[in-house]
Amino acid sequence: MHGDGAHLGDPFKVDGAWYRGNLHMHSTASDGAWPVERAVGWYRERGYHFIALTDHRVVTDTARFRTPEFVTLAGIEMDGFDPALDSRYYLLGVGMRRMQASSTEWSREEAGQRVRDDGGVVIVPHPYWIGWNARHLAGMAGFVGLEVFNSVCERTQAKGDAGAIWDDYLDNHGLTWGLAADDAHWKYQEEGRGWVMVRAPELAPDRLLHALRQGHFYASQGPAIVDVRISPDTVDVACSPVRRISVLAARMRGRTYWAQDGSALTGIAHARLGAEKYLRVEVEDTQGRRAWTNPQRV
């Protein structure tokens, strides 16, 4: 369920500021190793602007940690049996107003509907780790995006990167956004390795949720993406110094640009190949850390 406003998937045309946040984390209220204060405090102390604490099956109250510079959103990680998958589904809900807990009796459709009806957004977590492919997701309506990177799944299973699943969905099923998240459990040094940079007019829950629906954000492990402009003929990218800038499109209709020996790339002007269906940009710095823009229909 995406917004239908201006600049879908394009935060670079939105007036406002960048806000850094992590939308997937746990505490001792479920299977995280740190209590709520320490978990939330870790992000606040590191200059994150917002978080959602998404404990399993329960919404943990984080209102007391809010400051003018730090927003907490209500969050939950729901799960239950998914017949289409013949296994367990997981869905994140963020920004609900009243929900306190989820039930494993809920189908994935009901779980998603309850979050949306309560003012929240639904995110598909770690699809590679779950064994979800694009077809499994195609039958499910109303999620704003999927985790293209999940830090704890990378750390514990080498299944954190879901770029190919995302591209399959974009190629064959429709538009959806890509998020990076820590899924912090405070056990595997997964914290601080993936976040979203949201573009919004101000740091407020409703503004952040609107931006998540509209795709007004990019995902990152480190690099900053400064600007992406898509014209009928070109894709112009500006970013922090990186070793690779890739324009991703359906199938073989994108292209990668590499920094030349000893230098770094901070931008490209890519001549479009046409028939791309969608365009998204990935960059990778010299430490192997990446960032992903959201796709735009072309």
Place this chain on the structure above:
Amino acid sequence: MTAGGHPGDPFGIPGRWYKGNLHTHSTNSDGAKSPADAVAWYQDQGYDFLALTDHRVLTDTSGFRRADFLTIPGMELHGPDPTTGENYHIVGLGITSFERSNDAWLREEAIARVNGDGGIAFMGHPYWLGQTAAHLQGLTGFVGLEVFNSVCDVHRAKGFSNETWDAYLLEQGLTWGLATDDSHWKYAEEGRGWVMVRASDLSVVGVLAALRKGHFYSTMGPAFEDVRFDGSQVIVRCAPVRRISVMAARAKGANARAPAGGALTELVHPLKGVERYVRIEIEDHQGRVAWTNPRAL
């Protein structure tokens, strides 16, 4: 104990390791080097064998063979794939009875023709093609897919097809994973992905038989020394790397990481009996990956 000769398990088999690239182009199709220069490059780099796989045409490379360097006849076949709407890209090795492929052949016929010659077929660069496990459903007769294709990585950031491979292993069945250069000699893609085949001698028949049985591993650099299944655990020994990953169905695997500043050369991982399949990935400090073939459990 390793059951020598188990499908997908080259470790513990008598013989030696042979290094080869199985996906290569020349000026006979859209590559920038002549066949002689392409072959010479791999000879100079110490490869043991090479398949030139020009698009739709068999290139005679028998004149480049030496006692210590084998060439395998090959071709990249194309035709309509109704499941993706794109042309398929199937690499055929060991072809003897036809010099050109026919773009009217469907995937099934292309594979059958290659197999009819005693050859093997594998799927080129599925991620780059937009080919998923679903698109391969029901298709038989191919030995594997390219888990790594260098030119698709270098040029399109779509070289790694591990997500497709794991989906196939989860949903469809066993198939092997190959790393290749797909050299076109235009993007510095050469020498970045190859297979290490375990065979008793360096012959076309021997290499193709090993590829068919999964008696090889794929790598961008790091070497496996041994991967042993003893029923209750898997034991991995390898060159120094920064991670050793046990890849299994869904979240049934594990990932061991080297401590800061250190390296791993061994992993002993207990099996729980729920993995369905296990394959091993290792990654060195330069980000170069190697992949064993999956074992059904």
